[in-house]
Amino acid sequence: MRTRRSTLVLGLALAAALAGAPPSAARAEFPDRPLRLISGFAAGGASDLIARMIAEAASPIIGQRIVVENRTGANGVIGAAETVRAGADGYTAFQCPMSTLAIAPQLQGATLPLDPGVELVPVANLALSSYGLVVRANGPYRNLADLLAAARARPGQITFASAGVGSAQHLSGELLKRLAGVDMVHVPYRGAAPAIVDILGGRTDFMITNLGDAARQIQAGELHLLAQGDPSRFPLFPDVPRIADTVPGFEVTGWFGICVPRGSPAEAIRRWAAAVRQAMADPALVRRLQDAGFTPHFEDTEAFTRRLEQDRRTWREVIQAGSIRAN
Numbered sequence: 001m002r003t004r005r006s007t008l009v010l011g012l013a014l015a016a017a018l019a020g021a022p023p024s025a026a027r028a029e030f031p032d033r034p035l036r037l038i039s040g041f042a043a044g045g046a047s048d049l050i051a052r053m054i055a056e057a058a059s060p061i062i063g064q065r066i067v068v069e070n071r072t073g074a075n076g077v078i079g080a081a082e083t084v085r086a087g088a089d090g091y092t093a094f095q096c097p098m099s100t101l102a103i104a105p106q107l108q109g110a111t112l113p114l115d116p117g118v119e120l121v122p123v124a125n126l127a128l129s130s131y132g133l134v135v136r137a138n139g140p141y142r143n144l145a146d147l148l149a150a151a152r153a154r155p156g157q158i159t160f161a162s163a164g165v166g167s168a169q170h171l172s173g174e175l176l177k178r179l180a181g182v183d184m185v186h187v188p189y190r191g192a193a194p195a196i197v198d199i200l201g202g203r204t205d206f207m208i209t210n211l212g213d214a215a216r217q218i219q220a221g222e223l224h225l226l227a228q229g230d231p232s233r234f235p236l237f238p239d240v241p242r243i244a245d246t247v248p249g250f251e252v253t254g255w256f257g258i259c260v261p262r263g264s265p266a267e268a269i270r271r272w273a274a275a276v277r278q279a280m281a282d283p284a285l286v287r288r289l290q291d292a293g294f295t296p297h298f299e300d301t302e303a304f305t306r307r308l309e310q311d312r313r314t315w316r317e318v319i320q321a322g323s324i325r326a327n
């Protein structure tokens with residue numbers, strides 16, 4: 001009887017001690033193990049480069065290693081789906097580019113495993129990507145007016161490359177067609193890199209792409225940047241005119257942010273955002289992003305959400321006007 005009474009007293013004492021213990025004693029603080037940052041595009045591309053830069057810079061800040069994984073396909077949606085499948089515990093985030101969140105779910109006829117704009121929530125924006133229209137340097141076009149004149153003289157014969165159907169490059173070309181009133185043919189590739197190879201080889205005429213994909217070839221004199229797509233000229237190419245100077249109303253600015261599955265803990269979102277904000281204040285990371293052709297531009301969750309909603313409206317109009325369908 002005494003033994004049973006002693007056991008009961010000990011159990012009650014232990015329960016009382018645990019009840020009064022701080023939460024950290026019962027549950028480890030976030031994060032207590034390595035984190036994953038998934039890129040939906042191949043290694044070496046813009047999404048992958050930015051993911052690896054921010055993972056390296058933010059790991060010591062957040063206190064755990066951030067491991068970058070590539071899950072490619074379907075304009076980044078495969079990577080988004082893998083992120084959601086990992087669960088809403090905050091340990092897996094997605095490097096979310098404009099094409100995956102603002103464009104892919106809106107393509108006509110799209111059959112996707114999820115809508116990234118619904119299943120993922122914005123955490124922070126990392127960088128903006130200036131878009132520009134590039135041609136091969138030894139080709140016939142010296143300015144945008146030359147290219148558009150050729151398109152008007154030869155309807156349906158001038159070709160523009162992209163990183164795939166429904167990519168930002170594709171829709172940028174469609175926007176140019178609509179605003180300039182010209183008939184040009186879209187040629188999709190499996191990524192920006194092979195598209196640029198065929199522009200250099202003269203198999204396609206031009207591409208409107210983020211300058212992070214083309215800056216090296218432009219600086220090497222292999223590609224010629226005819227015009228830039230966003231309102232502010234990119235610092236590496238300050239004297240290049242804007243597409244809007246020739247085609248009023250044209251404006252494209254890409255972005256690369258971080259998202260997590262909907263329902264992730266508020267503390268996890270806060271820690272990701274705080275680590276990214278602090279990392280983006282590092283001059284060394286700023287220089288690396290600029291040298292790679294990007295404009296460092298931190299936006300908190302609220303500002304990033306507003307940008308996403310605006311771009312979804314913009315690209316919805318382009319998709320509907322061009323009856324653009326998924327493969």
